[in-house]
Amino acid sequence: MSTFPxxxxxxxxxxxxxxxxxxxxxTVTGDLAxxxxxxxxxxxxxxxxxxxxxxxxxxxxxxxxGGILTVMEGKCSVFATTWxxxxxxxxxxxxxxxxxxxxxxxxxxxxxxxxxxxxARLNRALVRLSVxx
Numbered sequence: 224m225s226t227f228p229x230x231x232x233x234x235x236x237x238x239x240x241x242x243x244x245x246x247x248x249x250t251v252t253g254d255l256a257x258x259x260x261x262x263x264x265x266x267x268x269x270x271x272x273x274x275x276x277x278x279x280x281x282x283x284x285x286x287x288x289g290g291i292l293t294v295m296e297g298k299c300s301v302f303a304t305t306w307x308x309x310x311x312x313x314x315x316x317x318x319x320x321x322x323x324x325x326x327x328x329x330x331x332x333x334x335x336x337x338x339x340x341x342x343a344r345l346n347r348a349l350v351r352l353s354v355x356x
Contacts, residue, residue, distance in 0.1 A: 226278050231301040233290075238306050245276040246299060248287055255292070257299050264294040268303060272354050283288055284309045286354040288347055305347075314356040321348035341351035 224244045225230030231239040247256045257264075273287035289304035324345035333341070 224278075227257075227259040228243045228298045229258065229275065230298070231275075231306055233303050233305065236245040238308070239275065240355070242278050243275050243299070244278055244280075246273070246292075246301070247348050248273045248301065250292065250293055257292070257294055259297070261294045261297075261299070263296070264292075266292050268292055268301070270350055272350065273301075273306070284354055285311060286351045288350060307351065307354070309354050312351050316353065317348045317355065320331070321345060324348060 226242040226244055228288045229239065229241065229243040229246055230237065245256055245258050247254060249255075249269040250266045251269045252266070255272075268287055268290040269289045270340050271286075273285045275283045275285075277283065277320065286305065286309075287301075287303050288306075290302050290306075292302075293300050324341050328338070328345065
């Protein structure tokens with residue numbers, strides 16, 4: 224299968240740079256797969272599982288939380304707010320974050336802003352746990 228250059232970065236630096244057969248990410252409008260020869264494209268990333276298929280067929284999964292994906296002249300660039308490879312996810316930490324968010328969501332008198340923030344925290348923890356398992 225054909226490959227294309229892929230670069231994945233976060234605010235902390237580059238987490239992947241090399242050739243890929245495919246990348247699948249959750250965008251704000253649904254899941255997207257990029258293959259070699261994809262048209263120029265730009266989209267905002269959502270929150271969910273992402274996968275990179277390497278030229279040898281190896282599939283690496285990650286938790287991707289927000290950012291932007293672009294394809295320009297055959298090169299795909301992902302600039303993620305958070306990108307955690309499956310093997311790097313701290314399951315115990317994610318479980319604790321999930322429990323804290325769930326407990327806080329049970330509090331009375333939460334305003335809309337607090338509810339949105341806590342729901343986002345819970346969803347981030349759930350994505351990490353889903354990818355880690």
